[in-house]
Amino acid sequence: MTSTNRRPKRNNKRERNPRLDNLNSQIKESKFHKYIAHDIEGYRRHVANGGVQIYSEKELQDLQAAGLSDRLPPRATKYYMELAAKSHAITNLIKARPEEMDDLSGEADPSNQLKYSPVPGLLHKYELILLYVVRTCSSWCRYCYRSDFLTSKTDKDIGSISQIVNYVKDYNAKVKEGMTIEDVDRAFIEGDVKKFPIREALLSGGDPMVLSNRNLFGYLDGLAGAGIRTIRIGTKELSFYPMRFDDNFFDMIDLFHELHPNVNLAFMTHFSHADEILQRDKNKEYVRTKGYHYTRIPQVEEAVGRLRSRNYITLENQAPIIDSVNDNSQDLRRLHVELKRLGINNHYYFQCREIEGHKTFAVPVEKAWRIHTESQHGLSGIEKSRFVMSTEFGKLEVVSVMDGFDVTALAPDLPEEALKLANAIFKDGIIIFKAHRTGESSTSQGQIVIAKRNPEALWISGYEDRILYDGRKDGDARFSPMGTFLKSVFAPLTESDTMEKILQNV
Numbered sequence: 001m002t003s004t005n006r007r008p009k010r011n012n013k014r015e016r017n018p019r020l021d022n023l024n025s026q027i028k029e030s031k032f033h034k035y036i037a038h039d040i041e042g043y044r045r046h047v048a049n050g051g052v053q054i055y056s057e058k059e060l061q062d063l064q065a066a067g068l069s070d071r072l073p074p075r076a077t078k079y080y081m082e083l084a085a086k087s088h089a090i091t092n093l094i095k096a097r098p099e100e101m102d103d104l105s106g107e108a109d110p111s112n113q114l115k116y117s118p119v120p121g122l123l124h125k126y127e128l129i130l131l132y133v134v135r136t137c138s139s140w141c142r143y144c145y146r147s148d149f150l151t152s153k154t155d156k157d158i159g160s161i162s163q164i165v166n167y168v169k170d171y172n173a174k175v176k177e178g179m180t181i182e183d184v185d186r187a188f189i190e191g192d193v194k195k196f197p198i199r200e201a202l203l204s205g206g207d208p209m210v211l212s213n214r215n216l217f218g219y220l221d222g223l224a225g226a227g228i229r230t231i232r233i234g235t236k237e238l239s240f241y242p243m244r245f246d247d248n249f250f251d252m253i254d255l256f257h258e259l260h261p262n263v264n265l266a267f268m269t270h271f272s273h274a275d276e277i278l279q280r281d282k283n284k285e286y287v288r289t290k291g292y293h294y295t296r297i298p299q300v301e302e303a304v305g306r307l308r309s310r311n312y313i314t315l316e317n318q319a320p321i322i323d324s325v326n327d328n329s330q331d332l333r334r335l336h337v338e339l340k341r342l343g344i345n346n347h348y349y350f351q352c353r354e355i356e357g358h359k360t361f362a363v364p365v366e367k368a369w370r371i372h373t374e375s376q377h378g379l380s381g382i383e384k385s386r387f388v389m390s391t392e393f394g395k396l397e398v399v400s401v402m403d404g405f406d407v408t409a410l411a412p413d414l415p416e417e418a419l420k421l422a423n424a425i426f427k428d429g430i431i432i433f434k435a436h437r438t439g440e441s442s443t444s445q446g447q448i449v450i451a452k453r454n455p456e457a458l459w460i461s462g463y464e465d466r467i468l469y470d471g472r473k474d475g476d477a478r479f480s481p482m483g484t485f486l487k488s489v490f491a492p493l494t495e496s497d498t499m500e501k502i503l504q505n506v
Contacts, residue, residue, distance in 0.1 A: 017161075017218060024214050026255060028248040034138065034241050038075035040064060051078060052085045054095055066098035071357055072147045076139040077241050083297075086284050087275035089331065092324040094139055099360055106356040109154050110145045111392045119167050121159025125439055126394075128200035128232075129168070131159045133219055137207040138240040141272075143322050143361035145353035150206065161222040164201075168226040172197045196440055202232040202268070209237035209244055213252040220253075224260040231263060236270035238303055245303035257312050265313045269344055272319045273326050274334045276300070277342065293341070301342070308343045318348040321368045321387075322361050332375035336383050346385035351398070353390065354459040362458040365389070366431065369398045388436060391460050393472050394444075395437035401453065404429035417490075424489045425468065429453040433460075435471055447471025447478070 037043040037051070040060050047053050055063075068074070074096040076084070084090040116125040123130040135150055135158060148154040175197045176184050184197055201223050208216060223231055237244050253265065271277060278294045279287040287295040307313050317339050319326070326332055336346050349372055352362035363371070372387040389396045407414070407422040414422070433449040435442075452466040467481040 017222070020214075020218060020221065023217070023221070023255070023259075027213050027217055027252050029212055029214065030244075030246050030248045032241070032244065034243070035078040036075060036138065037078075037081070038073050038140075039069065043074070046078070046081075052081045054081055054084055054091055062098045063096055066101045068096050068098065068101060071100055071104070072096075072140060072142065072144065072151060074140070074142075075137070079243070079299075080139050080240050083275065086280040087273070089273040089325050090275050093141055093143075093272060093322070096142060097360065100142065100357050103359050104356045106354050106358045108148055108356060109156075110148070110353045110355050111390060114155060115392070117156070119159075119163045120157040122164055122167060124167075124171075124198070126437060127196045127198070127440055128202055129164075129198055130202045130204055131164060131219070132156060132205055133159060133203050133208050133215075134206035134211050136210055137205070138210055138237060138244075141236070143320065143352055143355070143358070145320075145355045146204075146206070147355060161219055165222050165226040168198050168201075168223070168228065172227060197227075199228065200230040200232065201228045202234055204234040207235050207237055207240075208233050209235045213248055217252050217256060220256050220265075221259065224256070224263045229263055230266060232266045232268050234268040234270070238267075238269050238300060239271055239276040242297075242299040242303040245306060250306055253310070253313075257310070261312075263312070267307060267313065267315045268347070269315055269317045270319050271317050271335065271339060271344070272322070273331060274338050277335075277338050294338070296338075296342070304342050304344065315344040316347040317344050318350065320350040320352045321363055321371060322352055323363050327363050327368070327371055329371050329374035329377075332371060333377075333379065336375065336379055336385065340383045346383060348395075349385050349387050351387070351389040351459065354461065358458065364455060365398065365457050365459070365462070366401050366453060366455050369401050369431075372398075386436065389433070389460055394435060394439060394442065396433040396449065396460065397436040399432045399434045399448070402426075402430045402432070404453065421486075421489060424485075425452070430468070431463065443474055444472050 035046065035051075037046045040063070043055065043060070063069075063074070074094070076094045080090065080094065084094060113123055113125075116123045118124055121132045132149060135152070137144075137150075140147075140150065144150065149156045175195050188196055188199075203216075203219055208219070211219075220231055257263075257265075274294075277296055277300055279297055281287050289295050304315065307315060321327055321332070326335065332349070339346055351365055351368055352358055354362075369387055372385075376384050387398050389398065404427050407426055408419055411419075411422075429452070431451050431453050433451075435444045435447045435449070438445050448469065448471045449463075449467060450469040451463040452468065454462050454466055457463055468485055470478050470481050472478075473480070
């Protein structure tokens with residue numbers, strides 16, 4: 001699995017901040033013995049030393065022949081591989097397969113993220129900023145939509161905290177334009193501004209929780225000093241290696257809170273399956289408590305409990321729906337229930353992004369929507385979540401999928417032209433998306449996109465030639481797809497034919 005395609009090293013050098021010298025002396029680091037197997041020889045040594053085996057020798061040879069490491073080298077902690085030994089879902093999440101190399105079609109830079117990168121390592125697409133702070137994780141999900149960043153295949157780089165701070169301050173200064181902080185807050189709440197200040201930042205990567213405590217503190221402290229009020233930390237470390245959340249880590253974030261008491265932290269967790277939370281016995285059955293609940297993995301329960309005990313921390317979960325990992329409603333429903341019972345809110349469940357090689361992992365959009373919808377049955381209002389696609393335009397919530405029907409059978413007396421139009425629209429069914437989250441300059445917030453169904457579609461790209469109404473566009477342009485559609489249904493139109501005239505004739 002070791003690749004011979006060496007890529008240039010990028011910005012991995014940490015900056016020194018004299019202000020932090022005294023604070024850093026108060027922050028302790030921990031040495032973890034989590035052991036990460038990430039190539040053939042490393043994995044073989046792991047097994048030879050008594051580690052859990054998830055690959056056969058034949059599978060290792062097949063991976064090597066397929067050149068799998070050039071896409072994304074397999075990587076996992078000893079802790080997570082031991083969970084995988086009792087769970088097909090977890091095994092499928094981290095276990096590399098030769099077929100990943102069969103079709104590498106997809107986006108090199110998913111959702112064209114570099115388009116929204118004003119400075120290296122920073123994305124400013126929504127009202128918050130996203131920061132790349134590290135180029136690795138404790139384990140690597142095979143479907144990772146940051147694989148281009150982890151393997152340095154695109155120009156994405158690690159963010160410099162000094163550049164990030166300068167960008168935030170400069171941007172917010174332009175938004176304020178002479179206003180006081182109180183004026184900005186009032187204008188923000190009342191919506192009386194053309195641009196909104198940056199109040200929130202998301203630390204991402206890679207996984208910020210693999211950083212040392214001092215490096216993580218440097219980002220937190222710098223962002224707080226720049227005026228950020230909520231800092232999100234996107235992490236799967238509670239799944240991959242929950243022991244990372246130890247005394248030294250909590251001492252560090254308590255120190256941060258002492259220095260910045262008005263800044264909130266939000267841990268955006270990435271639990272994909274209940275097997276990352278619940279204990280299984282030697283027969284791979286869930287261990288029940290005396291009541292109707294299940295017994296949790298102690299390390300996960302302790303880490304989450306310590307996070308929740310701090311009133312300045314909230315926890316939100318988001319994860320994609322992935323083939324052979326969590327692509328059934330029962331597993332998703334159990335995950336929703338167990339997360340909420342643990343004190344973690346269900347936030348987003350995503351459609352697998354159109355990364356290179358996504359066809360190996362993606363569930364068709366309409367099937368994934370149905371799985372998610374069925375998983376919500378029986379859940380309370382506070383247990384539910386949204387199913388969304390994180391596209392270049394913004395986050396599109398999949399609102400509904402309407403089954404097709406034959407209008408002729410329901411209304412046979414309609415005029416022939418009306419039946420022709422109605423059947424053209426409804427016979428194969430339609431799918432409805434909602435612009436749940438858009439860029440600050442967009443006028444499409446809350447708008448919908450209506451398209452004819454495509455059961456094979458894996459991404460929004462599979463619907464672009466089927467759209468009837470496009471709320472992503474502005475004004476009357478939202479109706480332009482309908483004109484194109486009508487032309488395909490009826491005789492060719494002249495330049496003088498307007499939408500109003502077309503509809504009158506129909």
